[in-house]
């Protein structure tokens with residue numbers, strides 16, 4: 001059997017989702033009529049920096065205002081919580097994104113819980129993420145939702161599909177597993193205690209990987225023709241001293257075996273950003289329905 005081996009880029013999916021978000025914003029009267037998105041980074045981190053830059057671009061494309069805040073390492077938990085509560089009450093704030101990771105002295109779960117569910121555009125408040133268990137997936141964590149969009153882009157039917165999710169973090173692996181179940185896939189979740197990653201991944205029609213280790217997934221771990229969705233974002237320094245971003249998959253080698261591989265950069269990342277803008281429009285609809293606006 002021959003397979004059409006190819007790179008599955010995120011740009012077409014991103015453009016479609018961003019233009020849908022843009023149409024919503026335009027219909028609502030444009031950026032001045034809609035509150036701004038606030039991104040909170042606590043301390044500096046290169047992977048977060050890339051994300052925030054692309055969020056600012058995505059917001060521009062969707063016609064949303066974007067307020068990029070960088071809080072110092074020394075900020076206290078109480079100060080963070082106070083600032084978030086003020087944003088909850090500010091009608092000019094549409095949504096709040098709390099970038100991860102945060103410094104060790106900050107309790108990220110408590111801050112995430114402080115973001116009002118109607119302003120929680122990442123769907124990461126425990127009360128929002130709980131909806132996913134009920135297959136209520138309209139506003140899901142962005143990267144998890146992006147990986148489902150990329151699988152759909154292959155044209156594979158998710159019903160009954162054997163999907164192996166590698167990584168089980170709160171923000172990616174766990175919500176992705178629930179979204180995939182909601183689509184009818186049979187999902188196996190692997191993590192660092194899994195005895196043989198390859199034994200599981202070799203059986204899969206689709207392998208989704210979100211670990212944060214370059215070259216974790218090689219060609220011997222993939223079934224011929226399978227789809228490989230690479231979520232990893234790793235900044236590495238090459239021998240020449242230049243930094244670049246790679247995923248968790250040995251992309252060139254895996255392309256020889258797989259049916260589809262998402263590249264890094266240019267795969268899941270741009271779609272993640274677009275989903276955030278879509279989530280912002282969903283949050284706006286919900287705020288309107290709750291009587292918060294006008």
Ligand SMILES: NC(=O)C1=CN([C@@H]2O[C@H](COP(=O)(O)OP(=O)(O)OC[C@H]3O[C@@H](n4cnc5c(N)ncnc54)[C@H](OP(=O)(O)O)[C@@H]3O)[C@@H](O)[C@H]2O)C=CC1
Pocket residue numbers: 047143166167168169170171172173190191192193194197210211212213231232233234268269272
């Ligand atoms: N493209 C995008 O939109 C996004 C990309 N990312 C990137 O995705 C990657 C993962 O992010 P995130 O989920 O936040 O990271 P975490 O560090 O929170 O989670 C990593 C997960 O990988 C598991 N793991 C670690 N080592 C292995 C191993 N050898 N085999 C199998 N599983 C392993 C861990 O399991 P355990 O907990 O059991 O140790 C954990 O569940 C990072 O590179 C991050 O930068 C993240 C968010 C968005």
Ligand SMILES: Nc1nc(=O)c2c([nH]1)NC[C@@H]1CN(c3ccc(C(=O)N[C@@H](CCC(=O)O)C(=O)O)cc3)C=[N+]21
Pocket residue numbers: 047048050051054097098099100101122142143171233245264265266267268269270272273
């Ligand atoms: N609360 C929270 N939610 C997150 O979703 C989250 C987070 N914190 N912390 C950091 C990680 C990382 N992450 C990225 C998403 C998109 C790109 C992205 O757009 N990547 C481009 C990069 C292109 C370039 O190099 O500029 C691409 O892959 O093509 C990168 C990184 C989200 N994360």
